[in-house]
Amino acid sequence: MFPLVSIITINYNQTQISCELLQSIEHIDYPNIEVIVVDNGSTHNPKEIIEKRFPRVKVIVSPDNLGFSGGNNLGIQAAKGKFFFLVNNDTELTPQCVHILVDFLERHPRVGVVCPKIRYFEPPQLIQYVGYTTLNPITARNATIGQYEEDQGQYTQPRQTPYAHGAAMMLRREVVEKAGLMPEEFFLYYEELDWSEKIRKAGYEIYVEPQATIFHKESVSTGKASPLKTYYLTRNRILFVRRNAPWWQQFLFFVYVICIMIPKNMLTMLWRNERKHLQAFVHALQWHWAHR
Numbered sequence: 001m002f003p004l005v006s007i008i009t010i011n012y013n014q015t016q017i018s019c020e021l022l023q024s025i026e027h028i029d030y031p032n033i034e035v036i037v038v039d040n041g042s043t044h045n046p047k048e049i050i051e052k053r054f055p056r057v058k059v060i061v062s063p064d065n066l067g068f069s070g071g072n073n074l075g076i077q078a079a080k081g082k083f084f085f086l087v088n089n090d091t092e093l094t095p096q097c098v099h100i101l102v103d104f105l106e107r108h109p110r111v112g113v114v115c116p117k118i119r120y121f122e123p124p125q126l127i128q129y130v131g132y133t134t135l136n137p138i139t140a141r142n143a144t145i146g147q148y149e150e151d152q153g154q155y156t157q158p159r160q161t162p163y164a165h166g167a168a169m170m171l172r173r174e175v176v177e178k179a180g181l182m183p184e185e186f187f188l189y190y191e192e193l194d195w196s197e198k199i200r201k202a203g204y205e206i207y208v209e210p211q212a213t214i215f216h217k218e219s220v221s222t223g224k225a226s227p228l229k230t231y232y233l234t235r236n237r238i239l240f241v242r243r244n245a246p247w248w249q250q251f252l253f254f255v256y257v258i259c260i261m262i263p264k265n266m267l268t269m270l271w272r273n274e275r276k277h278l279q280a281f282v283h284a285l286q287w288h289w290a291h292r
Contacts, residue, residue: 002032003106005098005170006081009089010071011039015046017090017217022054024092030099034058037089038075041065067187068166076176084176088167090217092121100212101170104158112175112204113164113196116212119151127151128216131161131208135193138252139261140241155210164199164206166192168214171199178202185243189229190236197244227280234265234284242288 007025011018018037025035035057039046047059060078062071072086083102087093097116104114118129130146142163146155164171169192179202183194196206241253262285269278 002030003082003102004080005030005033005083005085005102006075006079007033007035007085007087007098008072008075008079009035009037009087010068010075011037011042011046011050011089012065012071013042013044014089015042015044015049018046019050019053021087021089021091021093022050022057024094026054027095028093028098029095030102033098034080036060036075036078038062038071040067040071067184067191068189069182069184069186069191073181073184076181082173083170084173085170086166086168087214088216090121091118091167092215092217094213094215097212097214098170101209104207104209104212105170105172108205108207110205111207112179112199112202113169113171113206114158115161115165115169115206115208116214117146117151117155117208117210118165118167118214118216121215121217124215125150127155128218129165129167129208130155130210131159132163132165134162137245137249138256140237140245140253158207158209158211161206161208162200163193163196167216167218175199175202175204179204183243186232186236186239188232188236190233190240194240194243225277227276230277231280231284234281235287238284238288 009021037050037057037059039059039061041062041064045061047061050057050059060074062074066074076084085098101114101116105111120126120128127146127149129144133143135142179198182191186194241250265281266278
């Protein structure tokens, strides 16, 4: 009656943040779950702390940082559920969230992935995500539907979206069996977009169910504007196009990159004296030259 849901999250040097998520999971109203925390090579092993406070939680410790994709894949491979609910450790779940998402998937067999409405943890009335628009074929940019809007009940109906959000997505086990695991080439950022492409090509739809809500403490792991974030956002934006776009779109995109993106970003970083960000940006471009 209540199929098993495997809730999977990744910890990286944020034991307290992860424990806050686990505390919220204790209050959900869905009766059949397993919870898996994958520690991604933290400097201090959190296994003893987490298992002492949350004895039903399974902690998998990786000696190395496998990135967002690799960490989730490690959890998926250990999971037993019919459904996998991948959530960032810097989120907190509302009590009805899991139940609503499971019900949606049970009623819509063509849907392979469903995301909840994501609101910012602070301020909590602001929406972060109720879906994405499609990517612009030239800039490889898209928009997040609902972002920074005050939640006044304007989004109540499920909507199809081209891309799931990496902070929270529930998917069927069969989706992973057909589309494969999350692509590990990205390490951090854009992996859920690439995975969404693979999932849709496997014949599944992706939806957002706004009746389910989570709260997201965004960018706790990498910082709101860290050089690490600059590197992977730059590298993986280009990598995503190389892996998924047709040749004509790649041509238009690389004209845009050479003529607009590179000079604009470099001049902006120089003007702001953001030398570490500039170095990260250049290294991201050099990665593609080395992997051309």
